[in-house]
Amino acid sequence: MTMDQIIEKFTTKNLTIREMVALTGAHTIGFTHCKEFSNRIFNFSKTSHVDPTLNPKMAEGLRQVCQNYTVDHSMAAFNDVRSPSKFDNAYFNNILKGLGLLASDHLLGVDPRTRPIVEQYAKDEKVFFQDFANAMEKVSVFGVKTGHKGEVRNRCDQFNNLPAM
Known part of the structure; x- marks a missing residue:
């Protein structure tokens, strides 16, 4: 996707570009x-x-x-070659050094709308942590499904098996 498409995916869910960059910081683990x-x-x-x-x-x-x-x-x-099991701001430093695994990671570091945020998070881990926490709180209540309308997945990359009827 282009950065325009990525930004649109987040802004249509009422998230700002800053919140999008902060949430992408989750790539620091996994x-x-x-x-x-x-x-x-x-x-x-x-x-x-x-x-x-x-x-x-x-x-x-x-x-x-x-x-x-x-x-x-x-x-x-x-996703983060420097500290893959630690939640920190190394992911943003990686992006600035050409060590972003995904094409979207690279785009964050070169797009003029996102690069200043990446640079700030790379310099100031506390700001990243605060922005990430605020963005996570915002998405935690977005489109919550209850009862039989949703499921807690056993694996995040696939739907659970549906029960036989």
Whole structure:
């Protein structure tokens, strides 16, 4: 997606660009399956196998980690290469160094609407934490489904199996 499309997805839910960037900071923990970013590290274009916006050493490491992703669909890489299991502002510092795993991460660091926020969060972890908490509080009540209208997923990336009728 383009940054315009990403921003629109958030603003249609009454979230600001700042809140969008803060929420994206959740990428500081967790991982992404290789199939979700394989286009950045394998056969990117006719002139380059790798997305030139990626840090070259990171791209090479990802190519090694994901070399068999079409056979083993569970292959994944950490979203934050510096501190993958710690909730901190390293994700924003990574973006500024070309270490954003996803294309959307890269866009946050170059788009004039989002880069100043990324830079601020990279410099001031407390501001990121406060903005993230406020944005999470806002989305926690957005479109809440109750009763049989929703479900708590066993895995966040797939629906639970529906009971047989």
